[in-house]
Amino acid sequence: MRDTITIAMCGKGGVGKTTTAALMVKTLAERGDKKILAIDADPAIGLSYALGINVDKTVDDVRNNLIQKVKEKKIGDRDDTLRMLDYELFDVLVEQGKFSLLAIGRPEGEGCYCEVNTLLKDIIESLSSNFDVIIIDGEAGIEQINRRVMKIVDHLVLVSDTSSKGLNVAKVIKKVAHDNQVVDYKSTGLLLNRIRDEEEVNTIMKQQDIDLFGWIPEDELIREYDFSGKSYLDFPETSPIGKVVQDILDSFIINGGAAMSG
Numbered sequence: 582m583r584d585t586i587t588i589a590m591c592g593k594g595g596v597g598k599t600t601t602a603a604l605m606v607k608t609l610a611e612r613g614d615k616k617i618l619a620i621d622a623d624p625a626i627g628l629s630y631a632l633g634i635n636v637d638k639t640v641d642d643v644r645n646n647l648i649q650k651v652k653e654k655k656i657g658d659r660d661d662t663l664r665m666l667d668y669e670l671f672d673v674l675v676e677q678g679k680f681s682l683l684a685i686g687r688p689e690g691e692g693c694y695c696e697v698n699t700l701l702k703d704i705i706e707s708l709s710s711n712f713d714v715i716i717i718d719g720e721a722g723i724e725q726i727n728r729r730v731m732k733i734v735d736h737l738v739l740v741s742d743t744s745s746k747g748l749n750v751a752k753v754i755k756k757v758a759h760d761n762q763v764v765d766y767k768s769t770g771l772l773l774n775r776i777r778d779e780e781e782v783n784t785i786m787k788q789q790d791i792d793l794f795g796w797i798p799e800d801e802l803i804r805e806y807d808f809s810g811k812s813y814l815d816f817p818e819t820s821p822i823g824k825v826v827q828d829i830l831d832s833f834i835i836n837g838g839a840a841m842s843g
């Protein structure tokens with residue numbers, strides 16, 4: 582039985598996955614009572630940047646290196662390979678004191694190196710078990726939901742703005758995730774972003790059969806942080822958005838994923 586709680590942000594492009602993932606990492610890091618792993622699963626790198634971290638090396642680099650070794654037949658037995666991967670992944674892991682970060686790069690390389698992917702999946706899972714909470718900033722769209730990283734998710738956060746396209750992508754992701762039953766989700770719900778007022782939330786939720794985890798208003802400070810490229814680790818405590826993020830995290834960590842009522 583795994584004790585680690587894994588929370589993943591999924592949804593259409595540009596709806597706020599990275600922003601909300603970064604705010605979650607910041608909130609948990611500040612609390613300081615959990616070992617946190619942030620996983621940047623956006624091939625274009627999102628969460629790392631939002632947390633002010635420069636990425637030198639990704640999991641994809643480790644994979645390519647291993648594939649090269651396989652091609653050149655420079656590979657030992659499985660135990661040797663696992664030891665090597667363990668060492669190399671440790672190199673990819675950025676330790677920041679209050680949290681660690683792993684950037685995935687491309688979720689899967691070209692060609693079928695299924696064995697390499699399976700080895701990596703195993704080793705990421707074993708690394709993950711050293712942490713209490715894992716926050717994943719996913720790639721936009723539905724592709725990733727079946728893949729390596731997403732198989733360890735407990736709480737699937739479907740981030741959406743108010744657009745029907747965003748809400749539809751959320752619905753499709755939920756369906757794909759549940760239909761495939763590749764994951765043992767404890768909860769799936771919407772995190773509505775860039776909301777004007779509560780009325781808007783009520784109108785949207787009347788037309789959804791997905792639970793609501795919470796909602797975040799359109800926020801001037803987020804715009805400013807984005808504009809100036811500031812790290813969300815410095816986002817002020819006093820922002821009401823902190824409370825929204827805190828409540829959602831509490832629902833996962835304390836209540837096991839209860840959605841908002843009403």
Ligand SMILES: Nc1ncnc2c1ncn2[C@@H]1O[C@H](COP(=O)(O)OP(=O)(O)OP(=O)(O)O)[C@@H](O)[C@H]1O
Nearest residue numbers: 594595596597598599600721775798799800803807
């Ligand atoms: N609540 C908000 N208020 C104002 N601006 C916001 C809010 N949430 C997100 N944004 C802005 O919307 C843009 C997209 O946000 P973000 O990068 O978090 O989305 P994303 O889902 O990670 O996008 P991608 O799919 O490209 O990775 C950014 O410019 C961000 O600053």
Ligand SMILES: [Mg+2]
Nearest residue numbers: 598599623627
């Ligand atoms: Mg992003």
